[in-house]
């Protein structure tokens with residue numbers, strides 16, 4: 012019996028195994044193809060029409076002739092994939108009792124662990140153990156409804172303690188690969204000449220929530236019993252669309268059968284997915300897309316174990332899998348390529364969904380298949396009648412099939428064939444007993460994410476558009492909002508006719524409710540409310556940085572990557588700073604609020620370059636690990652929880668964290684007006700008068716971010732006078748104070764250079780992140796003549812104190828005052844040149860922007876381009892445009908990240924090499940010209 016599955020395996024004298032990357036796309040695909048080609052998704056992501064067309068042509072060949080391909084550069088975060096791969100040996104290495112504690116036999120949703128011997132393909136036991144996970148969701152099944160609704164439900168996770176980050180990693184993996192697969196199914200339609208929406212009708216919201224994955228472990232044959240074969244999974248076709256991750260780079264196992272009936276190996280290819288189509292797609296496309304038979308073999312003796320992760324996209328359970336009608340196909344000129352006969356194509360076997368669908372819908376067919384593979388789970392959780400029908404259908408080699416057949420009274424079952432390999436050793440304790448009592452159905456509460464037309468009634472308000480693939484995430488958030496006795500906020504995620512879902516919130520005292528809910532949720536997590544706010548905040552600045560750094564542009568190695576113009580970093584002058592080296596001897600604690608040496612160096616530098624009216628000494632400076640820490644220490648020292656801080660919009664969104672999180676204070680946003688966003692005491696006076704809690708601090712940034720402009724000395728003085736009258740503290744963040752490239756000197760005036768009316772209440776924050784390209788160094792200085800404030804800040808500096816080496820390094824840099832002066836000069840020259848070149852390009856595109864003189868931003872008004880999305884609100888359109896830029900490889904910071912008073916503004920950071928900036932500007936103009 013050994014190796015019986017190998018018959019028909021690769022003929023060593025057969026055609027050469029062509030390296031996948033050299034696949035000859037022009038030649039007709041021979042029936043006896045011996046490799047599968049590589050599809051590069053960058054051809055789609057590049058946005059270049061010719062490349063897209065090439066991809067579609069190649070995918071068409073794959074769809075019609077091969078059924079399998081490697082897909083590289085899929086829009087999936089490689090770090091998530093790598094993390095998952097890293098976790099797999101630990102997952103399967105969990106003690107047996109921990110794995111069995113989340114055994115799938117306990118789950119009506121077939122979620123969880125299945126040990127070897129519990130799956131059978133074409134009459135033989137598969138030698139693989141597996142975990143099945145899906146999007147975490149409530150089960151919507153209720154008594155009396157079709158049983159297949161029970162298939163979708165919550166996961167059984169290994170505990171966070173046993174496997175830290177596993178749940179998060181798998182959830183992200185499912186989310187991202189599902190999204191990629193939903194794009195890909197549209198690509199498949201396009202590749203065979205159908206509209207991209209041709210498959211849409213086979214999906215519903217539940218299907219689009221995300222796909223299931225099977226995490227698979229194929230043990231090497233070392234411990235196999237004598238005579239056992241190497242069937243990891245027997246020959247089969249998949250159901251619909253599979254994204255397979257071959258997670259062990261050094262061991263093959265997947266084998267594919269070509270159209271001549273021969274088998275060949277598809278070796279692992281790092282950083283790729285193997286995609287393949289199932290018989291569902293084959294059926295509805297009338298064979299225009301083929302489903303190809305494949306199998307997996309266990310690694311031989313002495314080889315490493317093999318891991319893989321299969322993500323199975325499924326059609327909607329509620330739909331029937333009716334093939335495309337003739338009209339649908341004729342419309343797109345899609346020829347009827349192959350007549351599909353039941354069960355077989357090209358003489359290949361199929362162990363999946365039958366081609367002729369004797370079922371009302373996909374859900375029933377899926378449940379049928381699942382129970383056929385796992386009659387024990389069927390018996391534990393589904394009606395005896397359904398299990399009986401499945402078992403009566405034909406032979407079933409599951410180790411418990413005979414026992415279950417007897418219990419449900421399946422007729423004729425005695426004739427069923429037994430496994431052709433030794434029955435795996437299944438002890439009762441490993442295989443949770445088939446208990447008749449488990450037949451009682453537990454009805455789960457209805458999900459809050461109900462669909463339906465009532466949601467669009469007058470009383471509802473749409474508050475956001477989200478890709479459908481994100482609905483499950485929304486639901487999670489909404490479930491949080493709505494938990495408690497009575498849902499205080501009724502929120503629904505519903506599909507819109509297009510490709511987005513709308514989040515609908517019923518009118519009501521939403522703000523108040525959310526605050527109350529947040530308090531409750533913070534209590535539940537036993538964290539403070541401000542920490543909870545931080546934990547749940549999700550700024551585009553963070554998201555953009557994350558996405559841009561994970562797929563960062565490089566002209567040689569990643570020319571299609573994202574160019575980051577959104578993050579406030581001066582990268583253009585970084586190399587000029589890099590030759591200032593660290594002193595490695597500084598390994599002991601230093602002064603927690605900055606060494607005397609560093610504080611002195613900072614004081615001297617600011618005295619000189621900010622032209623301080625009253626010279627600073629080291630006693631006026633407290634240093635922390637970055638300006639966020641400095642601002643946080645300053646506001647924690649100035650404010651009590653509940654205090655308020657006046658701030659003009661647009662402002663650097665990070666203040667939401669820096670100012671509020673530790674202090675418990677909140678921001679009162681004072682809206683300025685486009686196009687110049689000017690500040691005035693009157694503006695603040697109005698907000699002051701309207702505030703229910705008297706403000707305690709006025710926070711100003713100068714030079715301004717995101718505007719890239721300076722505040723005139725006259726305006727500053729007027730603001731300081733007004734604040735002094737009100738006894739407000741004024742904090743001026745001057746972090747861009749040395750990056751002033753204005754044509755006329757003195758366009759920037761530091762508050763330290765002014766005769767301030769209330770010196771004890773006037774404070775400055777400065778650090779080298781921006782002016783010296785040292786974001787990563789983490790140095791931030793609180794500058795103030797107020798001794799009490801200094802001691803308060805120094806007392807909490809230990810919570811985020813500067814590293815000694817950093818302290819030393821930066822002190823040495825500043826002490827080289829000639830170098831500092833030269834650097835500032837050179838930096839400003841470079842910034843000026845880049846500003847000019849960038850604005851010339853923007854003028855050419857026709858983009859309006861605020862004229863800047865400092866920092867390294869251009870605050871662009873892209874509102875004329877928002878009208879491209881008539882159905883969405885302006886704020887939604889801003890995010891859509893943002894997304895479009897990202898998809899075209901440019902990250903710009905959207906105005907909402909700065910609480911911009913009007914939608915449609917974007918911040919462009921131009922402190923990058925001109926060659927790169929130029930590429931980014933071209934990409935921008937491409938987006939704006941479509």
Ligand SMILES: O=C(O)CCC(=O)C(=O)O
Pocket residue numbers: 225227244249255264265305306307319320321
């Ligand atoms: O693990 C593999 O390589 C193949 C898995 C597979 O084909 C399946 O589970 O459907």
Ligand SMILES: [Fe+2]
Pocket residue numbers: 247248249253305
């Ligand atoms: Fe498969």
